[in-house]
Amino acid sequence: MTDAYYYEGLGRRKEATARVRLHTGGTGDGFIVNEKSFEEYFTRTVDQTQINKPLQVTGTESNFSITVKVSGGGVTGQAGAVQLGIARALLKADPDYRKTLREHGLLTRDARAKERKKAGLKRARKAPQYTKR
Numbered sequence: 487m488t489d490a491y492y493y494e495g496l497g498r499r500k501e502a503t504a505r506v507r508l509h510t511g512g513t514g515d516g517f518i519v520n521e522k523s524f525e526e527y528f529t530r531t532v533d534q535t536q537i538n539k540p541l542q543v544t545g546t547e548s549n550f551s552i553t554v555k556v557s558g559g560g561v562t563g564q565a566g567a568v569q570l571g572i573a574r575a576l577l578k579a580d581p582d583y584r585k586t587l588r589e590h591g592l593l594t595r596d597a598r599a600k601e602r603k604k605a606g607l608k609r610a611r612k613a614p615q616y617t618k619r
Contacts, residue, residue, distance in 0.1 A: 493575045495572060495575030497595075500560075507575070510579075519568070524552075536565050536569055537569050540592050544576055570596075
């Protein structure tokens with residue numbers, strides 16, 4: 487690991503974007519998301535588990551203090567964005583984590599997004615109800 491003040495990673499998922507900073511010398515107790523505590527911002531345990539996965543896989547839960555700025559999308563989309571941001575920041579901190587993160591599918595950006603509305607339809611694929619008479 488090089489001597490940097492923090493490592494930054496950008497994560498995106500659906501309409502959400504997250505800027506993640508892993509501060510070196512942290513004790514692992516500080517995890518701030520949009521000026522709130524991690525547990526206060528992401529209340530669902532499913533989202534909390536998803537976000538912590540890159541840290542658990544690499545065994546670095548207590549090595550960094552984390553600050554996150556996340557915007558756009560919904561709560562689950564934001565959780566996915568934060569997860570990718572953490573994984574990318576860990577990769578900058580130590581390139582040896584690439585194999586482990588890749589095996590757990592944490593470096594792949596989930597490209598699924600809302601499909602655009604089509605002309606003549608109510609939504610992307612829902613057609614108006616057919617009437618015979």
